[in-house]
Amino acid sequence: MSLSQLEKYLRENPVIAPTTPQKRTVILVSGSKGNYLKRHISRIHPEKNIIFESKGGRNSKQAVDLIAANVQNYRRKYGNILLILWTGTCDLTSKVGQNRYGRKIIVDLNTVQVEDIVHQYNKFFEICSSYGDSVKGLILECPYYSISIWNSVQGHPNPSIFDQNNLILHHKINELNQNIKELNSTYGVQAPRFSCDMIKTRKLKKSYPTKTVSYSLLKDGIHPGVTLSQYWIRRIVIAVIFKYCY
Numbered sequence: 001m002s003l004s005q006l007e008k009y010l011r012e013n014p015v016i017a018p019t020t021p022q023k024r025t026v027i028l029v030s031g032s033k034g035n036y037l038k039r040h041i042s043r044i045h046p047e048k049n050i051i052f053e054s055k056g057g058r059n060s061k062q063a064v065d066l067i068a069a070n071v072q073n074y075r076r077k078y079g080n081i082l083l084i085l086w087t088g089t090c091d092l093t094s095k096v097g098q099n100r101y102g103r104k105i106i107v108d109l110n111t112v113q114v115e116d117i118v119h120q121y122n123k124f125f126e127i128c129s130s131y132g133d134s135v136k137g138l139i140l141e142c143p144y145y146s147i148s149i150w151n152s153v154q155g156h157p158n159p160s161i162f163d164q165n166n167l168i169l170h171h172k173i174n175e176l177n178q179n180i181k182e183l184n185s186t187y188g189v190q191a192p193r194f195s196c197d198m199i200k201t202r203k204l205k206k207s208y209p210t211k212t213v214s215y216s217l218l219k220d221g222i223h224p225g226v227t228l229s230q231y232w233i234r235r236i237v238i239a240v241i242f243k244y245c246y
Contacts, residue, residue, distance in 0.1 A: 001197050003217065006231045015237055017045045024136065024245040025051065025078035028236075029063045030086035032056035033143075033223055040229045046241050047233060051078075060087040060120040068127055071135060080134050082244055084236070085124050088142030089222060091117045092172055104154035107147060107222075109165045114172055118179045125187050136244055139184055140236075141177045141194040144170060144213045149221030170213070189244065192235040197228075 001009075026049065028034055034054030041047050053066065063085060074081050094110045121139055128137030147166050152159035177195050184191050198217060203209040215221060217228040224232060 001217075002200055002214065003227055006197075006217070006227050010227075010230055010234060013234060013238060015042070015044050015047060015234065018242070018246055020246055022046055022049065022241075022245050024080045024082045025049070025074075026082045026084065026241055026245060027051045027053060027074060027078075028084040028086060029053040029067055030140075031058040031063075031090050033089065034086060036219070036223045037229050037233050040226060040233060042233075046245070047237055050236075050241075057090055058087065059090040060085075060117050063087050064120045064124050064127070067124060071127060071131065075131065075134060081136070082241070083124075083128060083135060083137045084140060084240070085121070085137065086140040087120075088117060088173070088176055089145060092142070092169060092176070093147060106151050106154055106156055108151075108162060109147070109168060114175045114179065117176060118183070121180065121183055125183060129187070136189065137187065138189045138191055138240060138244070139180045140191050141180055142173050143194045143224070144173055144198050144215070145218065146213075146215050146221040149215055149218070151221075153220045190239075192232070192239045194232060194235075197231065197235075 022045075026046070028037075028050055030053070032054065034052050035056070038050075038052045038054065041050065058066075067083060067085070071083070074083075091112050092109065093107045095105050096108045097106045098104060124139070125137050128135045147169060148159040148162040151162055173195065177193075180191065198214050199211050200214045201209045201211050217225055219225045
């Protein structure tokens with residue numbers, strides 16, 4: 001989608017506060033992307049009631065371990081809950097160095113395989129299922145992101161050397177998201193297609209449509225910009241919270 005399409009969606013799909021009580025408290029466990037969404041939460045119910053457990057650099061194992069250690073406390077404090085897990089970025093890529101000033105982080109692909117992440121996702125759903133209907137789980141897709149753009153923003157002198165790894169990353173994200181879709185379906189939930197939101201289709205005369213990833217929607221090659229953050233919050237509210245919490 002383009003920036004103008006996201007803005008149009010936000011205009012045409014305002015959040016109207018429900019008149020019925022919310023049956024589940026929403027807790028979103030994520031890496032740093034969750035912090036970017038949190039900055040753009042409105043004061044409208046139910047957006048303002050989302051609880052963010054977000055921390056930069058958090059991978060899937062760390063997120064699932066956090067949930068395992070705290071799920072009973074969540075239940076005691078909030079009653080019925082919807083746990084939303086949003087990871088993947090810090091699994092597929094990791095820090096490999098700093099720029100020449102020693103301040104900005106350079107990232108690249110690592111040796112983590114998609115099946116390693118899926119193993120943690122299975123553990124997540126096993127934890128949720130062990131509490132019956134009082135704990136519902138859902139996993140959000142890993143959005144596309146760009147190693148080379150991030151490293152360019154961080155001041156790498158030759159970010160194009162990461163272009164080939166961008167292609168590998170793209171395929172890994174597709175594989176991971178397919179697993180996420182299947183796991184969610186197995187446990188009776190459905191998540192918004194965040195990766196599809198970043199695809200821009202362009203049709204040229206007398207040719208097939210071309211599809212490209214709109215990395216310009218990202219702030220720095222990894223994290224969502226303002227409009228994309230607002231759009232993803234809106235999608236979570238409309239496609240997830242309204243569906244599973246009321």
